[in-house]
Amino acid sequence: MRSYTLIAPAKINLYLEIIGDRPDGYHELAMILQSIALADQIDLEANGIELIRLRCDNKQVPVDKSNLAYRAADLMVSEFPDSFATYGGVDITLHKRIPVAAGLAGGSTDAAAVLVGMDLLWKLGLTKLELEELAAKIGSDVPFCIGGGTAIATRRGEVLSSLSDLGDIYIVLAKYRSLEVSTAWAYNTYRSLYGDRYIKDTESLAERASAVNSGEIVQAIIRQNVKEIADKMRNDLEKVVLPEYPQVLQLKESLAKYDILGTMMSGSGPSVFALCESKEKAEQVKLSLRNEIPDTDLELFVTRLITHGIQVAS
Numbered sequence: 001m002r003s004y005t006l007i008a009p010a011k012i013n014l015y016l017e018i019i020g021d022r023p024d025g026y027h028e029l030a031m032i033l034q035s036i037a038l039a040d041q042i043d044l045e046a047n048g049i050e051l052i053r054l055r056c057d058n059k060q061v062p063v064d065k066s067n068l069a070y071r072a073a074d075l076m077v078s079e080f081p082d083s084f085a086t087y088g089g090v091d092i093t094l095h096k097r098i099p100v101a102a103g104l105a106g107g108s109t110d111a112a113a114v115l116v117g118m119d120l121l122w123k124l125g126l127t128k129l130e131l132e133e134l135a136a137k138i139g140s141d142v143p144f145c146i147g148g149g150t151a152i153a154t155r156r157g158e159v160l161s162s163l164s165d166l167g168d169i170y171i172v173l174a175k176y177r178s179l180e181v182s183t184a185w186a187y188n189t190y191r192s193l194y195g196d197r198y199i200k201d202t203e204s205l206a207e208r209a210s211a212v213n214s215g216e217i218v219q220a221i222i223r224q225n226v227k228e229i230a231d232k233m234r235n236d237l238e239k240v241v242l243p244e245y246p247q248v249l250q251l252k253e254s255l256a257k258y259d260i261l262g263t264m265m266s267g268s269g270p271s272v273f274a275l276c277e278s279k280e281k282a283e284q285v286k287l288s289l290r291n292e293i294p295d296t297d298l299e300l301f302v303t304r305l306i307t308h309g310i311q312v313a314s
């Protein structure tokens with residue numbers, strides 16, 4: 001039986017601006033998504049029978065049809081019935097390294113890896129664009145996870161434009177293991193508190209465009225100016241998550257005291273990251289934060305920004 005091992009990187013949001021409501025009920029967003037080296041490993045094996053089977057080494061992760069990796073395999077089955085008839089289904093093994101429900105797109109990147117892996121197993125030869133189109137059917141963050149790197153994402157987050165690569169920047173990532181924030185709760189709460197400020201889709205294109213503030217950070221990325229990038233970071237969801245989760249606020253405040261370039265919550269949280277000038281600086285910050293908050297529930301990682309998405313390891 002043929003098999004592949006894939007590496008599926010997490011992402012952070014360097015920027016997340018909520019622009020307004022969309023007719024489909026989702027939010028209109030402007031986000032800057034950035035891949036990081038912290039990654040899950042996904043083993044895929046053609047099993048020759050008419051079944052998708054899933055295993056995972058993390059009890060927080062469902063192994064039924066609600067798992068995004070399962071949904072990705074199921075989508076491939078329905079899109080390519082002839083390949084399913086020829087090769088059969090897949091056995092998927094998820095080795096989770098990315099904290100779950102953390103705002104790091106852990107489930108989305110696993111789904112992206114399954115799409116890339118099944119394309120190879122079934123010898124389909126899909127293009128990146130075709131894979132991204134399939135990915136958008138699973139979730140808004142999945143298309144980005146295919147190619148990764150640094151990108152600006154608009155609409156629901158599924159329309160991507162690549163930005164210049166950011167190299168050799170390290171981050172400290174902090175997440176309370178037992179703390180989970182529902183993405184749907186965060187967006188719905190934001191809408192109920194700030195929905196009256198949303199840009200209406202009846203306003204002119206020029207007015208709508210002038211309401212988007214991501215231009216400065218995009219320029220800073222193009223100039224590769226890390227200090228400026230750190231200054232221009234923004235996450236609108238902090239306005240609802242930080243008041244509700246004092247532990248997340250405390251993490252941000254603690255990190256801000258150290259010698260870092262900037263700190264921000266990722267996505268809908270509750271993970272918080274700090275941009276650091278060097279690996280050594282990031283290791284120092286991790287150690288200081290560990291001494292300040294010795295709670296064993298607090299997971300800390302030093303990782304770096306990377307320039308790619310899903311990779312085939314073997």
Ligand code: ATP
Nearest residue numbers: 067068100101102103104105106107110141183267
């Ligand atoms: P995003 O940043 O895309 O909003 P997230 O990082 O906040 O995602 P995930 O780690 O994807 O969140 O987990 C969200 C929920 O999705 C979990 O509570 C879990 O029940 C479910 N889930 C489904 N599939 C997976 C998967 N492959 N890995 C992790 N969680 C999964």
